[in-house]
Amino acid sequence: MTAPETDTTTAQWDAEALRERALASLTRARDRTTLLTTCVDGPELTAQHSPLMSPLVWDLAHIGNQEELWLLRNVGGREAMRPEIDSLYDAFEHPRAERPSLPLLPPAEARRYAAEVRGRALDLLAGADFHGTRLTEAGFAFGMIAQHEQQHDETMLITHQLRTGPAVLTAxxxxxxxxxxxxxxxxxxxxxxxxxxxxxxxxxxxxxxxxxxxxxxxxxxxxxxxxxxxxxxxxxxxxxxxxxxxxxxxxxxxxxxxxxxxxxxxxxxxxxxxxxxxxxxxxxxxxxxxxxxxxxxxxxxxxxxxxxxxxxxxxxxxxxxxxxxxxxxxxxxxxxxxxxxxxxxxxxxxxxxxxxxxxxxxxxxxxxxxxxxxxxxxxxxxxxxxxxxxxxxxxxxxxxxxxxxxxxxxxxxxxxxxxxxxxxxxxxxxxxxxxxxxxxxxxxx
Structure with a gap:
């Protein structure tokens, strides 16, 4: 039996409110990603602190790669920026235990890549039409990417808990x-x-x-x-x-x-x-x-x-x-x-x-x-x-x-x-x- 809907519906969000919500969510996620990947040095970013987790630098570039795939390519219809790295950051192609052995982008390059993707994604958001397809309806793709980044931020925080070094995070x-x-x-x-x-x-x-x-x-x-x-x-x-x-x-x-x-x-x-x-x-x-x-x-x-x-x-x-x-x-x-x-x-x-x-x-x-x-x-x-x-x-x-x-x-x-x-x-x-x-x-x- 189908139930009547009782929570917030798409119709209750206007385009500008959705745009502001998406911008705030993406910005908050990137600020957190930056904190989690700048509080340690390069060797700590590239090390695998547990076979259950990826190196932090993998998460960083994966975040950018997924944002490029769904926002720039699928929503924006853009050409792939770096198609040669897609397989490196495919979570289903490479289990976590294998990722340290891959030719991953080094930390500085991963940061530049993620930043360039974000700049283009924000340009896309500024003129986005929140109608037309299920992916763009109510800004879903932007919300999905903000959630994806925050989920990886939680994963990176788990990695920080698994690290054996001194404390680097405070709150x-x-x-x-x-x-x-x-x-x-x-x-x-x-x-x-x-x-x-x-x-x-x-x-x-x-x-x-x-x-x-x-x-x-x-x-x-x-x-x-x-x-x-x-x-x-x-x-x-x-x-x-x-x-x-x-x-x-x-x-x-x-x-x-x-x-x-x-x-x-x-x-x-x-x-x-x-x-x-x-x-x-x-x-x-x-x-x-x-x-x-x-x-x-x-x-x-x-x-x-x-x-x-x-x-x-x-x-x-x-x-x-x-x-x-x-x-x-x-x-x-x-x-x-x-x-x-x-x-x-x-x-x-x-x-x-x-x-x-x-x-x-x-x-x-x-x-x-x-x-x-x-x-x-x-x-x-x-x-x-x-x-x-x-x-x-x-x-x-x-x-x-x-x-x-x-x-x-x-x-x-x-x-x-x-x-x-x-x-x-x-x-x-x-x-x-x-x-x-x-x-x-x-x-x-």
Whole structure:
């Protein structure tokens, strides 16, 4: 059944507003890219800091290459600037582990290339017609490229976390607030709601189309699971008790000797963590970070709970029980502001659990947007009526049980790449990502 659309529609954006939005989003992304690639020297840019990640210089030129491909060539009809490098920066042609051995553009040349592409793209934006094709409608191609760059900025920030050198990035900690004293969980009543979107101008293909989902009543944590709560799982032998783990997860942690979240180590009777080159005590009130899906699932079983499904997560985040409509964000339809959520690399970590009361959902659930990506129980699958656009390799090739869905974004996600409908996915063994979770339980349990 097709649902009536309830979020922002293309018709609500005029051409100049779209142009300004695209310019601001592209500029913000490039400023962040520049920060992440100028805070270290050349050898650090060309080194591979983990086989899971590309050299930073690959990301830099890949950002420019994708911008050239989609904006200059596809939208603008321009000739390729440097067709000989296309294959070098094709993410599907070369796995990350192989990229250091490729004849990549050196840092200075990669910067010049990305800057030249950007200059031409901004000229194109100044005179762009936001009608005519699906790619240009409502400035979609410009929004897609801004999101792509910000997604690679998050990837580069992950690379910085994996670096073993001294700290090179700084940001203020989130403003301290009063300790959260609200309920541990809230009830989300059963019934239908509108999931996904058909009218959000820059939503990506896997977020579409809007459709009705029926969800039974359930209870969900008011805040993400904290470091302190997760430490209780560790101290209770969570990593040594097979019955809490999915068979594949148990085999994985045994094979790799995993006994705590990534970057944690025990120091006597306390836990320390490494965060962007600095070693510090693990703060008990922050959402736990750098856990894989198997760890999140095991904790939930230990706690007598489970991970929420993707549909449950979205209903908790977007459904307004007073009106029956589906919001763009937990707080309403307004774009994210600093008081709503911890986004955009303003900080280099999550805020304490229970922060951002202005960003809570109508059901009273907090921090659904920002802070940590939240693992869900769901496999990454298409919505009914899904159509790949503008290329199958963005979503379609990843659909299946091999990937689990994450929702909500993290402190490392820019608002342009984070919505109540935005879907992320990864292998259930991944821990280098900025991932945490919250738990749920069925109402009849």
């Amino acid at each position: 203020p900690d989130p403003e301290p607030g009063p300790p959260f004293t609200g309920p541990a969980e809230v009830l989300i009543p059963g019934g239908p709601f509108t999931m996904g979107t058909s009218g959000e101008p820059w939503a990506l293909d896997n977020e579409r189309p809007a459709h009705v989902r029926e969800v039974a009543s359930f209870r969900i944590d008011t805040t993400p699971v904290t470091n302190g709560a997760y430490q209780a799982f560790i101290e209770d032998g969570g990593y040594d008790t097979e019955r809490w783990w999915a068979p594949e997860g148990w085999a994985h942690i045994r094979r790799h000797g995993i006994t705590a979240p990534l970057f944690w180590r025990r120091d006597g009777d306390r836990w320390l963590r490494r965060r962007f080159g600095t070693t510090e005590a693990v703060p008990p009130d922050e959402p736990v970070l750098h856990v894989c899906w198997y760890e999140a699932d095991a904790y939930a079983r230990w706690a007598g709970r489970r991970l929420p499904t993707e549909a449950e997560w979205e209903k908790a985040a977007r459904h307004d029980p007073a009106t029956g409509r589906t919001r763009r964000y937990p707080w309403g339809d307004a774009d994210p502001a600093p008081h709503h959520a911890n986004l955009g690399q303003r900080h280099l970590g999550p805020a304490p659990a229970g922060s951002y009361p202005a960003g809570e959902s109508p059901h009273g659930v907090r921090q659904l947007i920002g802070d940590v990506w939240e693992w869900t129980a769901s496999d990454f699958l298409p919505y009914p009526g899904f159509r790949a656009f503008p290329y199958k390799e963005y979503s379609e090739v990843f659909f299946g049980p091999e990937y689990k869905v994450l929702r909500g974004g993290s402190f490392a996600v820019d608002p342009v790449a984070c919505r109540g409908t935005f879907r992320n996915w990864d292998y259930p063994i991944r821990r280098q990502i900025f991932s945490g979770f919250r738990t749920a339980r069925s109402e009849d349990v």
